[in-house]
Amino acid sequence: MTAIIRQLSLCSNDTNGAPTMAIKDTIDIAGYPTTAASRALADAPPAARHAEVVQHALDAGWHIVGKANMHELAFGMTGINDFTGTPPNPQDVTRIPGGSSSGSASAVGLHLVDAALGTDTGGSIRGPAACCGVIGLKPTFGRVSRTGVAPRESSLDCVGPFARDMRTLIAAMAGIEPMFDTDAAGEWRTPIKVACVSIEAESGIRAAVQHAINLADVGARSIELALLYDAFEAGLAVINAETSRAFGHLVATGQLGADLEARLRLAAATTSAQLEAAEQVRRRFTAAVEHALADVDVLVMPTLPALPITVEAARNGTSVIAMSSLIRPFNLSGHPALSLPIPVAGSSLKAGLQIVGRKGADERVCAIAARFEAALGT
Template sequence: MSVFVSEFQLGGDGLRVAVKDTIDIAGHRTQCGSRALADSAPAERNADVVDAVLGAGWRIVGKTNLHELAFGVTGINDWTGTPQNPQAPDRVPGGSSSGSAVAVASGLADIALGTDTGGSVRVPAACCGIAGLKPTYGRVSRVGVHPAASSLDCVGPFAARMDHLITAMRVICPDFREVAAPGAGARVALLEVAAETNLLSRIGVAADRAGWRRDSLRLEGFDEAFSAGLSVINHENWAALGALTGKGLLGADVEQRLLAASRTDAAELAEAEAVRLRFSRAVDAALEDYEVLLLPTLPGLPPLLREARGGSKTVAGMTALVRPFNLSGYPALSVPVELECGGLKIGLQIVGRKGHDELVCAFGAQLEQALAAERPANKKTA
């Protein structure tokens, strides 16, 4: 299934953890899913999050595959292979942390670590039907994570169960504290975004099932934040990875995106930073009225593999609902929700105040519990 780029056993006998191959593990190469880094020297020390995992007595089971250089959203990688989406083998696994999501979804790991610069934890979590968290920017250490410098990228956990995801955050985020579950009738806002009607409807039903009081809200600057986020990603990725182009070692898709990224100029970057500030203020204002914001993780179902390879326009829009929260730095969690009884799981995204990752996870756990309670009744009437 091309889930792992290398499999090995390291650590104690606790939970099994898979680690994205952009995160250093001492004695192992960090190749970032790219032929261009195939001959890189083994890492000399562990990333901070790896030391945290090993310190907890957990067992690392390998380094996971990804979209090359973590610069893509489908998870397709023709050099290392493309991990197969366990819940929909004909659809993309999502990227860039494809192998991490698939490792958890297929039962090869209890927890996986990925990175999220523009949706790279939440998108594959939604594609594969599991939970994935992008923490508040800067809350989890990025020491030993590639690229070394980023104003957007976050290390985040995947898990099939919210209790595992919360446990993972306690380990990799030392100041993470448990909070009480949201009270009855917690106020939430379902954002008005461009997504398929059936997804929006199902997310509304799920919120109702959890007992939350929901309003609709249009968030100003959302589309501008999506575009501005790409400008920042392009600028920072070109600075970090541009030297790898022109050598015939990169996949065509990544080579083309990096060359396009090189054209990001100072004026475009300055406007992106202005958008970052305006959008952050808009989110802050919304979160004064609501405890969390809700929206789909993906605007539609994950693209079919054949569509993605054919250059379908749906691929470009896969991060439309996630990237704005990288630009602004808010914690954002994708929780799986069945689209229909026994059918494909989609992602419901929960966004909270900066530094309130615990509350975001508490909402996710409450939702998971509410949906688990409704499942037997649904099956009886199916």
């Protein structure tokens, strides 16, 4: 369990029967260091106060079990960590759990906690959720407080919850965002209009998405979403620049994992011209998403284009950057996006159905996800 959750003595005032939650190790808990699962930050001083989301969760009656493990410095998609250990994938221990919020997804999938908090800068909630067969929500950018969350400054990062069912996910979201309307987030009972985004993905995953649409009996039409690939590339440029600013100084410590050191050195080479171009794409892609959502309730597509690769393949150098091709763009645009597990014919693994909504309409995204959940019988 130590590779999944570092247990703490913190708890809310009344823990008898209280729902349990794990907190990703980029989120401050008073009295404990925030290490981002990195040897370079292992001697960080204890946090002076709780992150606002932790305090909100405690005030709402959640029992905080401990700090969840993660991909080092939240800068990777595999979840592999040779310093703190690699959390097991609950669906298949031979496969990667996904990153960077690997421990949060693993802990929920293994029933160690009822819910967990992660952060999502380039798909780091939705990716692990899809890998581990659980639900993960990236809220609208700015909807949930990032005070007390590393990195301190980000134009992409969002704190959000993981859970095994929508009822618990909605409760967790309400726990960290007091203005979240749980009544509006209940199952959507009126007709739903859905636009299914045409993308490249494994045929079995595309079929699983279509099967979910059919079961939910929603009005769906296919669309092309302009600039999706450009937004993926632009998101990479922005996360590289912002992560380099936040953590680039740690390269000099010589204490980073080899993969992190290489990525940070590459990230440091991001140019101002690349960032300017990325910001232009951000504006155009955001407008394209809002145009696509103008006459539908949500966009749907796979969360990941393929099932997670094995840990062995990842260690042997198989690239995982394409894992984020369908999720990273919505960090750039700031729209709320949720990953819901869906069955794949002929596979013991579940894939993820990504549901994207209008900015600020996180409750609607959850309500429609609950409708799909009920139709799937999960």
